[in-house]
Amino acid sequence: EDQVTQSPEALRLQEGESSSLNCSYTVSGLRGLFWYRQDPGKGPEFLFTLYSAGEEKEKERLKATLTKKESFLHITAPKPEDSATYLCAVSKYSGGGADGLTFGKGTHLIIQP
Amino acid sequence: DAGVIQSPRHEVTEMGQEVTLRCKPISGHDYLFWYRQTMMRGLELLIYFNNNVPIDDSGMPEDRFSAKMPNASFSTLKIQPSEPRDSAVYFCASSHGDENTEAFFGQGTRLTVV
Secondary structure (H helix, E strand, C coil), rough: CCCEEECCEEEEECCCEEEEEEEEECCCEEEEEEEEEEEECCCCCCEEEECCCCCEEEEEEEEEEEEECCEEEEECCCCCCHHHEEEEEECCCCCCCCCCCCECCCCEEECCC | CCCEEEEEEEEEECCCCEEEEEEEECCCCEEEEEEEEECCCCEEEEEEEECEEEEEECCCCCCCEEEEEECCCEEEEECCCCCHHHEEEEEEEEEEECCCCCEEEEECEEEECC
């Protein structure tokens, strides 16, 4: 069974304090690993897709990396507006075409000014 | 484009009543997904469609749940009869093409069954 586990469940940082969020996954035939951001009362907002081990992507203060078993979301010098729940999800090969995502439960990140 | 549009945003209903949630995907997207989010279980895929055809409904929890996509611009998720354990936020998402492009999510419908 496909599994996505995120840690920590919650993280509180001071503004400017860099850290990393972890996403461990078990899936047969990884097609893509996705990172989303979710603000309270809103739907998940797409951040990154990673397809193969060693791949990295960056966007502003965020950088996502991927290995064969896990992904990290590095947050450099975060600001209060980076506070949100960060969700990791995987998609697998299932006979072609797009597929639904299997999500982790997320990391609730709070950046204190 | 206005993005994925869901209605209603909030729904409160009594146990045993029928509930219908609605979704308008992004124009041109050929995949549509229904997810449910709870504190206990997180985001779970319920069903998804490709070109209006249901592809995988293995996540639909019970026969009380049904989904339709009569055309490329509209989908419904129906619960009949509703139960308190169905209380959750239901999200609709859409994506484009066979490649694993990102899915765009709507704002969700918060369902409360009392």
